[in-house]
Amino acid sequence: MHGLAIDAPSALAEEATLAALLRCCVREVAGPRGLVWPAPPYLLLRVADRLLRARTYGGAALRFDGPLERLQDGAWRPLTTDELVGLVEADLQGHNAEFADQVAASKEAVAAILRARAAAEPPADPWLASEQALVYGHPFHPSPKARGGDGWLRYAPETHAEFPVQLLGVREDVLAEEGDVSALDGMGRAPDGYRLLPAHPWQLDLLRPAFGAELIDLGPGPVVSPTSSVRTVYAPDSAVCLKFSLNVRITNCVRKNAWYELAGAVELSSRLKPIFAEISAKHPATRWLPEPGYRSAALGTHLHEGLGVIVRQSPWAACAPGVTPVLAGALALDAQAREPLAWWSAYVSAVALPVVELYFAHGVVLEPHLQNVLVGQDAAGLPAQAVFRDLEGTKLVAGRHDLDGLHPEVARALTYDAERGWTRVVYCLLVNHLTEIAAAVAGHDGGLLRALWRIARDLLAKLAADLGWPLPLSDLLAGAPLPAKANLGVRWARAADRTAGYVPIANPLA
Incomplete structure (x- = not known):
């Protein structure tokens, strides 16, 4: 599912939609209630009154290997998106008439994208091709490709428009x-x-x-x-x-x-x-x-x-000669790291270290999620540069900058308090970004995945020492739970994205 296959669009769309919704259930519905259990080689969870299972790899990225199943009448049977939507609606015990339609619309959009993409010519520009590679969308969102309005397909990046x-x-x-x-x-x-x-x-x-x-x-x-x-x-x-x-x-x-x-x-x-x-x-x-x-x-x-x-x-x-920018989100689909440990060390050094230092040394909150970072790769495919973009999500820590003279609304929109800023940095950098890249690099190799996180911890610990061991970074390295954005919750509540909460997940740096 994480590749860019273009045959059987409806079946692939169903697989992708079901997987994303099940990940949301693990993270936001069953997980916080203690209703997720490891049962190797499976992960078990309960949603509403139904026991579900899946083979997983990739740590917190929750990549699935094989069919997703439900237990019914003593036998394991294939799970469908419609069935899981019904279980979510029953479990959350509220009413959201839009939810099922949004999930269905996203699934239909993925199928339409796959059909259009099959007949399209990809761009010769490798950076642009990477921008247009995110066929299935956010892996932890219940309706990642739902789009309002009509006629959107002719403007869709995924169709090489x-x-x-x-x-x-x-x-x-x-x-x-x-x-x-x-x-x-x-x-x-x-x-x-x-x-x-x-x-x-x-x-x-x-x-x-x-x-x-x-x-x-x-x-x-x-x-x-x-x-x-x-x-x-x-x-x-x-x-x-x-x-x-x-x-x-x-x-x-x-x-x-x-x-x-x-x-x-x-x-x-x-x-x-x-x-x-x-x-x-x-x-x-x-x-x-x-x-x-x-x-x-x-x-x-x-x-x-x-x-x-x-x-x-x-x-x-922005990139130096001989360096090719590639969207981080595309690398999460296929990292192609020939020497995984060296590649990952270069990646974390380029992407993570400046983000953390910007926060503590300068009071700047970047939003380094997978769509906001471009990784400049050298001729050997090694990460050589990290390009940060999209100032809408970039904020200044309140009290660290003189904003006198700005319109009050502009100043308000530019600032986060320190706690909110750090939460956003940790979510975007570790949960949304590095967790997915590590899963792509390690594949099914759990030992390699653990080795990658040890490298990340060592690099962040060295930076922490240089910065004087600030308490939030010390807590992170000590194993404090990571904040994962609750996309299912915000869609269920029909709330604005800025009101989205977070749920705690295990910290792989521990």
């Missing part, structure tokens, strides 16, 4: 912009008195803005390719990425650039430049993708946010 942006002209007296957006001006020609504003064609279909003297339609522009987040695209002719708003729900969130996030991206790009320069001096593999500017139309909040586009540096511009 390409499409032209739509160029708009914004009259200069209603232009909203900050920072350096010069890359946008090279995408076409605007009439005198207007400035170019590229728009995502899907978002235009959703917004249907009224065109007139202040906002004009200039027709199709350069062809772009969607990256893993769907709404961020790569414009090769301009060598930049563009982060658009999309007023549709993708996984847990409606993907809209709020006005304070537009301003915050530019503010963070300025503030982080000297900090990353200092971090890179100590951790030379560290790179990041600034978001130097945004542009929109000052035609009310709805259009200001809906048409807002953030310019982001291309990863190719």
Whole structure:
């Protein structure tokens, strides 16, 4: 299931959907109640009144080997997604009329993606190919590919889609912009008195803005390719990425650039430049993708946010010559580590160490989950650089930075308290990211998996000593449980993603 097979789309979609939902049940439903038991070679769990089992490997990544089964009338029988949805609904004893439909929609989306992907030509750019490799989505989400709106397939990264942006002209007296957006001006020609504003064609279909003297339609522009987040695209002719708003729900969130996030991206790009320069001096593999500017139309909040586009540096511009950026999420599917211990040591050094030091030494909270990190591989396939991106999830620890002069809403959106920030770092870095990469490297070899975590512990312990053994890092290395995001819980509650809680899981560093 973790490969990119494209035959029997419906069967593969059922397998992937069932596996993701069962992982959620282990982590969020049965696990916290003590209803998960090892019974080698199986893992047993109880959901509602039913005993379930699966062969697993990969530690907390919970990768499955063989069929997922339920015990009925004294015999083990194949489990289906519909059956597991019914068990979840019975166990949680609430009412959510949307839940079953969201799971079914995600499964149908995976099947549609697989069918379209079979007939598509993958991009020659290896980085872009990695961005478009996440066919099955988040392994611990009940509906990872559920997407709102119609016509989404022609804009889906997983189908190797390409499409032209739509160029708009914004009259200069209603232009909203900050920072350096010069890359946008090279995408076409605007009439005198207007400035170019590229728009995502899907978002235009959703917004249907009224065109007139202040906002004009200039027709199709350069062809772009969607990256893993769907709404961020790569414009090769301009060598930049563009982060658009999309007023549709993708996984847990409606993907809209709020006005304070537009301003915050530019503010963070300025503030982080000297900090990353200092971090890179100590951790030379560290790179990041600034978001130097945004542009929109000052035609009310709805259009200001809906048409807002953030310019982001291309990863190719961040990586050294001879280094190829690859999405970490794609490496979690197939790491291809020829020398696993050396590869993993280089990976943890490049990815984990600067993230931890940024938090403790600089009060910066990165969000280094699998879709926010690109790993630059050298000619031998070894991790040589780590490229961190997406300033929406990057925060400043409250009290560590002078935010006087910022709009209060911008300042609020840029900050986390120290505890919340550390929880987010640990979840994204260890649970979402390194756990999946370690599972991909180790495969079915449990001994190798344990050896990988010993290496990670040694590297983090050395950094802890350099930093003076800060208490949260000391607790982590002593075996404190890890926080795992409760995606099933937040979807069941129909709550905003920012309200998602965490459940404790075992710490492999112990």
